[in-house]
Amino acid sequence: MSAIRLLVLGAVRQHGRAHGYQIRNDLEYWGAHEWSNAKPGSIYHALKQMAKQGLLHAYETAPSTAGGPPRTEYEITERGTEEFLALLRAGLASPDAGPDSLAGALGFMVELERAEVLELLAERVAALRRWRDAVTEYYTPAEGPERLGHIGEIMNLWVHSADTGAEWTRGLVRRVEEGAYTFAGEGEPFVGVLPEGEENPYATGVRHPGDAR
Amino acid sequence: MSAIRLLVLGAVRQHGRAHGYQIRNDLEYWGAHEWSNAKPGSIYHALKQMAKQGLLHAYETAPSTAGGPPRTEYEITERGTEEFLALLRAGLASPDAGPDSLAGALGFMVELERAEVLELLAERVAALRRWRDAVTEYYTPAEGPERLGHIGEIMNLWVHSADTGAEWTRGLVRRVEEGAYTFAGEGEPFVGVLPEGEENPYATGVRHPGDAR
DNA sequence: GGGCTCGTAGTCAAGTTTGACTACAGAGCT
């Protein structure tokens, strides 16, 4: 399923009502095609599928102003909002959801309350530790790890990514604890479509104290 | 395409001739279902598809000893071997191939020569640096990074994974440079199906000097 | 000796993803 449903639901939600091409543009603006499978085909498919499943409501519209085929506009339903929140929470808390879901969830995390985000991230760290332990145990049977040979590098890779993933998560936890960003119920929300002004001292791209390397 | 073709081609190659269920078992033994999409359906599909494309040659066999439907056995062709090597090299050298392709490629890396593996890993590090630079530049336009708000965390995530990915790769380079494992043309090869004995001082599961955390 | 589970081997439909393609309007050039 990947991250596309989360992305599309979130984009529709922010717009209130939107047609496929707008979603497509938003996702491209967010750079989502770089770190997820947000390609046109997938987006239109997700819209149709989720409309069929009652997560979105579809409105057929007249052939529109600027040329092209007739458009369909979508609005998120109540069930869609529930699904959106579920995917959002899963993306933050569960490493199994994959890095693209995490990235997408980061983009929408401010729609939750600060305290909940911190809980979810704590759960993420815990899940990573559990997984790390499972990997090392599974691949270190009675005979000892020596017999694995170069195959052991695969395990090494996964352990390394669990460790660095947890490290990154703790960095984010620190920033959020220290008051970074504006979460739900904390004043005017950050709309992900260029906010005009609003200096945020925690914006990244510059090195945060405590970050890795 | 993911890693499944690499895994299936490599497994068939190591067996010389194998039917679907053997491949399936090998991949499960390697734990591949944990870190890739190596599920039965995908495996059988990949076998058929690659047979159709001339990467594998299919032999229909009698209904076999132990119950069940008639089996099909596969052998790798010359074009299949080429494809296997191409996927293997891409998995090692190109981060775009994804972590599952990297993991799969690690399992087969000893089928290449040591010098080439080192070259490929060097290219991987270079590609990660290029990507890192592209991300930071793209997301740090004239207005400065402040206006990104929490969206900047997405960039932060990708930069972090590029950095830690490069760090891990350099660790592997070090081990391979120091003589770990037995590569092509260096004596009896390591067969990935339980080798019986053969202590390898570089087997992992224990911490390597120079590893992260 | 009937039923149960386990291991062997694979199929199938439904859903997803991909990349190439269609179709139209308006702008700009010659």
Place this chain on the structure above:
DNA sequence: AGCTCTGTAGTCAAACTTGACTACGAGCCC
């Protein structure tokens, strides 16, 4: 006028993935 280029909006077939399902033999258990 005629032509191409760009932007808008979306479709389509082919491939891939998933999870549930089929089918059959052998061992075992009471």
